Amino acid sequence: MVLVRHPKLVVRNLSVYYGDFQALSSISLNIPSGAATAVIGGSGAGKSSLLRSLCRMNELWDNVRTEGQVLLDGHDIYGPDADVTEVRRRVGLIARHPSPFPKSIFENVAYGPRLHGVRDRRELDEIVKRSLKQAGLWNEVKGRLQEFALNLSPGQKARLCIARALAVQPEVLLIDDPAYNLDPVSAAKIEDLILELKQEYTLVLATNSMQQAGRVSDYIAFLSEGFLVEFGPTSDVFARPKDKRTEDYITGRFS
Amino acid sequence: MRDRHSPQTYTGGIIYSSIILISWLAAGILIFYVGYLVFRGFGPLVRFFRDGAFAETDNILLPLWFRTLSLLFGGALLALPLAIGAGVYLSEYARENRLKQWMLAAVGGLAEMPPIVYGLFGWGALAPYFGEGKQTLIFLLTSAVWLLPQLVSVTYSALKEVPVSFRRDSLALGGSRWQTTWGALMPCAGRFLAAEALGGMARVGGETAPVIMIAAAWPSFHGQSLSTLPYHLYRSVVESGEVASPHHFGTALLLVLTSVCLQGAALRLKRTGDSLAGSVHERERGRWY
Incomplete structure (x- = not known):
């Protein structure tokens, strides 16, 4: 296993089953703190399953079974004393299709803090402003916070969902296919945002874009058919892949 | 090139002309019926609201109207909390198993039951x-018992209609x-729920x-204290034995207008709900991820 000095998340022998189908097979990796880790792999490789497993969102399926451990700062998030809502607050997930709630821009961002008991209007104002600034959306929406969020452009919606996740002050941010369905300009803004966010947060991104993974990530985990094929610093994996399957994938020679 | 006069054409x-003709015929019958009702009932109804009474009857229509509305809203208010609780449980908490399927089938069956059966419940129990x-x-x-299965069914369907991404994103933020x-x-x-409640009230309001059945529990009782517009119409026609009077048409028109207003409000609410849920991409529906 690649040595990571300060792992935020430690994944040990993680296997995920949907009924009889095994989506992840005994995955073990250390996700470094304060860095961006890109999870790459073909369709059905298990990228989204891995992300969901890191915040216990996979439990929303009726027939899912998870084995192994995921340690967040040394504590097993699947342990008997783990509080699932607290785990999800600390490890935020931004799904592939960003969907703001059918509420105002303000209410979307304030939704999470309200769930966790923040009622003071001034405090909420501060949180909304800070989160929108972090997501790079403040200047575009500051004069229309009460407008309906579903009227925003797809790129703005994606950033609003990031702001919504940041508002609960997570420690880890999982982003599934951050530029999915976005035009190149909006995708570039999201990438810039990821580069800024990784200064403050531990990021895990699932992406199908090698270029994007190369530009924004510090570490890369390559999955194939539910197995972890290779994990290491992005520069090493791209320059000197250890496994033939990794090399084939990143050079586009996959069948 | 296809022959314009081929048998298929x-x-x-x-077939196309027949469908159009049948549609217009159905619409024509409805328009004639409503037009006839308006023609016979509008004048008396206006006179009633202007003068406070029909020429030949006591001033009973307004209290009847208010009683009808308060009974409808009362029944809905009694049923709603229970219906929301049961619908939320079935949609959000109950596991997918046979018991849940059985409960849904039972609720659906009860919702389709003819109103006379609920009347029998009121009379017999x-x-x-x-x-x-x-x-x-x-x-x-x-009324509450009659509305209950309808509203449970509607609550369940309305919650299932909400895009799954809303659930997923709220839970991902640490919500319970x-x-x-x-x-x-x-x-x-x-x-959706409010719209269906209004629609259900409109249906209940039109039933006699x-x-x-409840009035039948006491032979001496003529239903005065719970007389609703349709019951009043029924009783005055049956008991008077006279040919249809302006009073009857005025009452019927008021009943139709009440029902149309409730259904119109329901439609308006539904459209707002559609535009909210419709704003989310169709792919988001029915999927956790």
Whole structure:
């Protein structure tokens, strides 16, 4: 296993089953703190399953079974004393299709803090402003916070969902296919945002874009058919892949 | 090139014309019926509201109208909390198993039951229990029981209609199931639910069967204390034995207008709900991820 000095998340022998189908097979990796880790792999490789497993969102399926451990700062998030809502607050997930709630821009961002008991209007104002600034959306929406969020452009919606996740002050941010369905300009803004966010947060991104993974990530985990094929610093994996399957994938020679 | 006079074209043309003709015929019958009602009932109704009474009857229409509305809203208010609770449980908490399927089938079956059966419940179960003098309460409870399965079914369907991404994103922010249901789902589903409640009230408001059944519990009772517009119409026609009078048409028109207003409000609410849920991409529906 690649040595990571300060792992935020430690994944040990993680296997995920949907009924009889095994989506992840005994995955073990250390996700470094304060860095961006890109999870790459073909369709059905298990990228989204891995992300969901890191915040216990996979439990929303009726027939899912998870084995192994995921340690967040040394504590097993699947342990008997783990509080699932607290785990999800600390490890935020931004799904592939960003969907703001059918509420105002303000209410979307304030939704999470309200769930966790923040009622003071001034405090909420501060949180909304800070989160929108972090997501790079403040200047575009500051004069229309009460407008309906579903009227925003797809790129703005994606950033609003990031702001919504940041508002609960997570420690880890999982982003599934951050530029999915976005035009190149909006995708570039999201990438810039990821580069800024990784200064403050531990990021895990699932992406199908090698270029994007190369530009924004510090570490890369390559999955194939539910197995972890290779994990290491992005520069090493791209320059000197250890496994033939990794090399084939990143050079586009996959069948 | 296809021959314009081929048999297929002729057959298609005839079928198309027949469908159009049948549609217009159905619409024509409805328009004639409503037009006739308006023609016969509008004048008396205007006179009633202007003068305070029909020429040939006492001033009873307005209290009847208010009583009808209050019985409808009362029944709905009694049924709603239970219906929301049961619908939320079935949609958000109950596991997918046979028991849940059985419960859904039972709720669906009860929702489709003819109103006379609910009237029988009021007559056979509630009337002996509460006794004479509590007819209004019996009718309220009967309406509530009648509305309950309809509203449970609607709550369940309305919650299932909300895009799954709303649940997923709320839970991903650390919300509990209850917080998610209340904060993310109900604001969307609530519109559908309110719309269906109004539609259900319009249906209940137009029914006479339960009132007749409850009134039948006491032969001396003529249903005055719970007389609703349709029951009043029925009773005045049956008991007077006279040919249809302006009073009858005025009452019927008021009933139709009340029902149209309730259904119109329901439609308006539904459209708002559609535009909210429709704003989310179709792929988001029915998937956790």
